[in-house]
Amino acid sequence: MLGVVVQPFVFLYINRPRIFAVYLLLALCALAADFYWTVGYFNLLLSVLCPLHAWWLIRRYDRRQVRGWYARWWVSLGLYLCLVMSIFAFRSFLxxxxxxxxxxxxxxxxxxxxxxxxxxxxxxxxxxxxxxxxxxxxxxxxxxxxxxxxxxxxxxxxxxxxxxxxxxxxxxxxxxxxxxxxxxxxxxxxxxxxxxxxxxxxxxxxxxxxxxxxxxxxxxxxxxxxxxxxxxxxxxxxxxxxxxxxxxxxxxxxxxxxxxxxxxx
The missing domain is CATH 2.10.109.10 (Umud Fragment, subunit A)
Known part of the structure; x- marks a missing residue:
């Protein structure tokens, strides 16, 4: 469910920052593509792909690994909310x-x-x-x-x-x-x-x-x-x-x- 709501930010929670960066770039490209073609398919695809990929990684998760500072649910959610507020401010004022x-x-x-x-x-x-x-x-x-x-x-x-x-x-x-x-x-x-x-x-x-x-x-x-x-x-x-x-x-x-x-x- 976290993957559906916050999409790429779920990969921070499961300690995969590089995968997060890739999905974040894909999400931004999907936003641009959906605006250009007005279809909405790309974001829909990501909202399904992210939680499925996260679930697959969780099944293989090594609990002995050192978790980064970002690998907390409240950090992932907080960073997501910061991004949402930044987008809202950009659209409201600029x-x-x-x-x-x-x-x-x-x-x-x-x-x-x-x-x-x-x-x-x-x-x-x-x-x-x-x-x-x-x-x-x-x-x-x-x-x-x-x-x-x-x-x-x-x-x-x-x-x-x-x-x-x-x-x-x-x-x-x-x-x-x-x-x-x-x-x-x-x-x-x-x-x-x-x-x-x-x-x-x-x-x-x-x-x-x-x-x-x-x-x-x-x-x-x-x-x-x-x-x-x-x-x-x-x-x-x-x-x-x-x-x-x-x-x-x-x-x-x-x-x-x-x-x-x-x-x-």
Whole structure:
């Protein structure tokens, strides 16, 4: 049972530090592989293999050997808890992986894409269902128009990924094909158009990116919005198929999780 719960740390308890090091490396590789392929098979395999291997070694255990300082159940468990807390702290304060849930950010992000979010300075200290506090964005200079961020939906409290178009105090106007920020239209350049869609390159601030419009949108989201202080306005790149701030309003600073810094293809 200890092998199932703490996986490679069981080998410290049975006085096999080298085998522990091998399994720990395998466990870290399994975590990375399961995140990349989103299958979960590698960790499942380790959770079965570790206790079976430990059981096989215990049957051949030499009780006369000198046990290391680490070969105590409470040491193995304590080291495991230290690792878990380190991972939790890393995900809460520095970087955290997410999976893109929908096609609302097409063509930039596809549903199922894995992304890594930088959280330092955004004041949302939570991960794995545990919340250590959300004082809000501690450095507003990190909020750049045109960049992509992950945040909590104002009402549903689930993570969304969208592009930041409106900063506090901005006035945004959306027409069927144009976005005006404080009276200035964002520059766009047509890339491709067919019977179903139009792909364009849009520039906001210092960032250029691709957006998608449907050739014949059913109900395009248009209107004029003023962003209150302490809040931000997010929009999906798939402009005619995105639930975003045009529908449910701006996002409070306390709900900003972090900036997308890495997309894993």
């Amino acid at each position: 970087y955290e992986p997410f999976t893109v849930p929908s096609a609302s950010m097409n063509p930039t992000l596809e549903a199922g894409d894995r992304i890594v979010v930088r959280k330092l300075g955004f004041g949302h200290y939570a991960s794995l269902g545990l919340n250590l506090g959300t004082p809000g964005v501690t450095d507003p200079q990190q909020m750049h128009r045109g960049e992509v961020y992950v945040f909590l939906h104002p009402e549903l409290n689930v993570p969304y990924v969208k592009r930041l178009l409106g900063l506090p105090g901005d006035r945004l106007e959306f027409t069927e094909r144009t976005v005006l920020v404080n009276g200035q239209a964002l520059a766009v350049q047509s890339d491709m158009q067919d019977e179903q869609q139009q792909l364009l390159t849009e520039t906001a601030g210092a960032v250029s990116y691709h957006i998608r419009h449907m050739s014949q949108p059913v109900s395009p989201a248009t209107g004029t919005f003023v962003v209150p202080e302490g809040q931000y306005f997010f929009v999906g790149d798939n402009r005619d198929d995105s639930s975003d701030s045009r529908h449910w309003g701006p996002v409070s600073s306390e709900n900003i999780i972090g900036e997308v810094v890495w997309v894993i293809d």
